[in-house]
Amino acid sequence: MIIGVPKEIKISENRVGLTEAGVKQLVNEGHTVLVETEAGMGSGITNAQYEKAGARIIGSKKEVYDSAEMIIKVKEPLPDEYELLRPQQILYTYLHLAAESKLTRVLCEKKVKAIAYETIQLDNGSLPLLTPMSEVAGRMATQIGAFYLQKDHGGKGILLGGVTGVRPARVSIIGGGVVGTNAAKMAVGLGAEVTILDVNHARLEYLDDIFHGRCRTLYSNPQNIEMAVKESDLLIGAVLLIGQKAPTLVSKDLIVSMGKGSVVVDVAVDQGGCIETCKPTSHAQPTYEIEGVIHYCVPNMPGVVSRTSTYALTNMTLKYASMLAAYGVEDSVARDKALLKGLNVYNGSVCYEPVAKDLGLEYKPYHPSR
Numbered sequence: 001m002i003i004g005v006p007k008e009i010k011i012s013e014n015r016v017g018l019t020e021a022g023v024k025q026l027v028n029e030g031h032t033v034l035v036e037t038e039a040g041m042g043s044g045i046t047n048a049q050y051e052k053a054g055a056r057i058i059g060s061k062k063e064v065y066d067s068a069e070m071i072i073k074v075k076e077p078l079p080d081e082y083e084l085l086r087p088q089q090i091l092y093t094y095l096h097l098a099a100e101s102k103l104t105r106v107l108c109e110k111k112v113k114a115i116a117y118e119t120i121q122l123d124n125g126s127l128p129l130l131t132p133m134s135e136v137a138g139r140m141a142t143q144i145g146a147f148y149l150q151k152d153h154g155g156k157g158i159l160l161g162g163v164t165g166v167r168p169a170r171v172s173i174i175g176g177g178v179v180g181t182n183a184a185k186m187a188v189g190l191g192a193e194v195t196i197l198d199v200n201h202a203r204l205e206y207l208d209d210i211f212h213g214r215c216r217t218l219y220s221n222p223q224n225i226e227m228a229v230k231e232s233d234l235l236i237g238a239v240l241l242i243g244q245k246a247p248t249l250v251s252k253d254l255i256v257s258m259g260k261g262s263v264v265v266d267v268a269v270d271q272g273g274c275i276e277t278c279k280p281t282s283h284a285q286p287t288y289e290i291e292g293v294i295h296y297c298v299p300n301m302p303g304v305v306s307r308t309s310t311y312a313l314t315n316m317t318l319k320y321a322s323m324l325a326a327y328g329v330e331d332s333v334a335r336d337k338a339l340l341k342g343l344n345v346y347n348g349s350v351c352y353e354p355v356a357k358d359l360g361l362e363y364k365p366y367h368p369s370r
Helices: 020-028 047-053 061-067 101-110 131-148 178-190 201-211 222-230 252-257 267-271 306-335 353-359
Strands: 002-005 032-036 056-058 070-072 090-093 113-116 170-174 193-198 216-219 234-237 263-266 287-290 293-296 343-346
Touching: 002 061, 020 032, 020 047, 020 306, 032 061, 047 056, 056 061, 070 306, 090 306, 101 343, 101 353, 113 306, 131 178, 131 234, 131 263, 131 267, 131 293, 131 306, 170 178, 170 222, 178 193, 178 201, 178 234, 193 201, 193 222, 201 216, 216 222, 222 252, 234 267, 252 287, 263 267, 306 343
Parallel strands: 002 032, 002 070, 032 056, 070 090, 090 113, 170 193, 170 234, 193 216, 234 263, 263 293
Antiparallel strands: 113 343, 287 293
């Protein structure tokens, strides 16, 4: 198969779809890999390294899309890339279509075979291709919150971990999954006062166990959310409903009650956000204020720690990329149930029910004969 790796064009997106090691494996398996020139520079991977691994360096994005049977990316195609997509082309990337109505319609119109990293799901419910970026984003959320709590960045002037005799910052994390757990690890490690809220009681038991009482766990209901948010210096939104738009759990009134100089980091922004005042920002302009409360809502947070993120991502995506290249979409999803759950658009229709439901589009389950 001919595999294309374009350079990402989202603002400050420095990740790339494949490392040089990933290229080498696919080439050794008999495939042709086309890499857009300087696609890996933001992750510290040079054209020469890709060429040494067996890739062909291509001068234009259009040529990559025109030639490739499968496109491997990191982020969803942006409007400038829509016209480059071709019928029956395999698109293998993060898509988050529940928050992307226009892109979903384009993928249907173009009859692209679109596989979303974030909905590939194992029998145990885990999301292997989302996990590494969730780890990165969770850890970053705490770092970023600590940065913006500084007075010179508009915050309350609070050191996250406090010092002897002085109370540390209060951090509330809504969602105890991979993002929330990693945010808590960083916050607890820095000495903050941490509360995690989740609706899964078994998950709360697990968090109690691993943190040995160093953070408070609360069942996530409106009353507990209100109590936690009002006392927070830093609020981290870490809610995930697989493939669906995130529910709005925190109102504007609650956010305002946190007080001027408080910080909100909504990691769920790529699925619409779980905080009413959330709207997508970018690494170029990452924050805005609502009545003095600082909001950081960048959808591609891991894009600025690109070296770490790119290698962590390829470690997980390569298995399925190899399968898709060897067998194509139809045979691959027949072989692997987890990969079947990653198929979001096929033959002009949405075949992933949560996306169809959230966007009000017709849902047509995948059937290999159509």
